[in-house]
Amino acid sequence: MGREIRGLHEAAYLLASFAFLSLILALIRDKLLAYTFGAGHALDVYFAAFRIPDLIFATVGSLVSASILLPYFIERFETSKEDGRSFSSGIFTVFFSIMIVTSVVAFFSAPWLVPKLLPGFAHDVALPELIISMRIMLLSPFLLGLSNLFSSLTQMNHRFLVYAASPVVYNAGIIGGVLIGYPLFGITGLAWGVAGGALLHMGIQIPFLLSEKLMPVFTLRIAWADIEKIVFSALPRTFTLSANQLASFVLISLASLMSVGSISVFNFAYNLQSVSLSLIGASYSSAVFPTLSRMLFKGHIDEFKEKMIASAQHIIFWSMPITILFVVLRAQIVRTVLGAGRFNWADTRLTAAMLAIFAVSTIGQSLIVLFVRSFYAEGKTAKPLVINAISAVFIIATGYLLDKAFFAFPIFRYFVESLMKVDGQVGTSVLVLAIAFSMGVVLNTIMHWWTYEKVYKGFTKPVATTLFQTFSASVIMGYVAFRSLRLFAIVFPLTKVWGVFLQGLCAGIFGLVAFVFMLMLLKNRELVQVWSTLHKKIWKVAVPPAEVEHI
Helix, strand or coil, X not given: CCCCCCCHHXXXXXXXXXXXXXXXXXXXXHHHHHHHHCCCHHHHHHHHCCHXXXXXXXXXXXXXXXXXXXXXXXXXXXXXXXXXXXXXXXXXXXXXHHHHHXXXXXXXXXXXXXXXXXXXXXCCCXXXXXXXXXXHHCHHHHHHHHHHHHHHHHHHCCCHHHHHHHHHHHHXXXXXXXXXHHHHHCHHHHHHHHHHHHHHHHHCCHHHHHHCCCCCCCCCCCCHHHHHHHHHHHXXXXXXXXXXHHHHHHHHHHHHCCCCCHHHHHHHHHHHHHHHHHHHHHHHHHHHHHHHHHHHHHCCHHHHHHHHHHHHHHHHHHHHHHHHHHHHCHHHHHHHHHCCCCCCHHHHHHHHHHHHHHHCCHHHHHHHHHHHHHHHHHCCCHHHHHHHHHHXXXXXXXXXXXXXXXXXXXXXXXXXXXXXXXXXXXXXXXXXXXXXXXXXXXXXXXXXXXXXXHHCCCCXXXXXXXXXXXXXXHHHHHHHHXXXXXXXXXXXXXXXXXXXXXXXXXXXXXXXXXXXXXHHHCCCHHHHHHHHHHHCCXXXXXXXXXXXXXX
């Protein structure tokens, strides 16, 4: 767990590997939830209980985000380890105090907040259980916020393994809540599993911090001038995250007024589409952030732009085929991952349609994370804030208007249902929420890209080349995979989950072979770079020593 990783691609692949392991556990978690509840009322209550704690985490917990604290920590620890420890302890004390106050206020105001913010549950018989579950989950933003603070110290020392393992144990805790907590305590048992996972997320980083004497402690010696500087630096990022969370919150609020199971379908589809973001966008952005900060600190602008171009190219290279495969194989993916127990074929069809709509925006989501990290490395926190705020307002307004249009104009409803092949399905109105989300992400991506190109001219051309090549190869891949589905539908029994899985797997493999073949014909540079990195032992790649980074 204490291994030091310094190379960009090596660190990104390491983070992606652990992100993949975390996603496997996340898929097992969702499988257990779908098997036990289906897309029904009980699961709607569970997912709804997340919303207020999530909003608190985005607003307060993000104040101690690694992307904000990391440069400050590096600067302080490079100056003096004692100064660095005192600095981190001051931040720990202030954050701990703020979270306690926020959690207490949310705890006691829950009976009033929940019916107002989730109107679909205002007169629901499960409202008391929803309030109790939400109160338990208030432990999560508190513990995950501390984990964010600790991760800044682990990443500062290039201990990506500790940082990457945290989401793995988090999902393990939630699975424990499904298997143990629910049979004992019902829905509130699931909430205790979430809180336990957050405790593990934080706790796994403590042994390294203790061994290196980096563990923050309570202190009365707080440098308030430094705290004020960090808060004002973090506020734009906090508002940026809050804008995204607020948009999601409003979409869930709208879903609470729709058919039973709408919240569950929304969350299942959203979690599945997040595979690309977690594996690729988040991994590359986390790995490249220290390098970008260091290059800007030293004034190496050309190298900074080259790293950004390389990161964007590899994000597109990996994300594009995943997007196309998710659209083509959506039913096979959903049925394999979630289809069992109470999760019936009607739930599968609706979730698959949601997944396809969400998948359209997955490349944009990954690129947005990269652009935002780049702006943060430059200290330009206002630009992402404005762009994300515009995007959030657009998502909220579009979601509301499309929801109204879905019922006011039958032709629009028929078009959406026919396009997504869910004619006659109950609860199809939830699809407009995914449409609004994807439209907002596309707008967000365009605005970020355009802003970045204005500052760093020449960024678009090499990235556009990769986009064209991977899109062309992915379209052919999608066609091959689609045609292969019909072939393997004859070979495997589609009445069995394992038959659906093998149908999708074999069709996906045929498509990927076509994808690689087309990239070879196009002499795609990213394909060569990926092979070069994977062909050698990434643990032994020679890389330059880390230097101080600063925003």
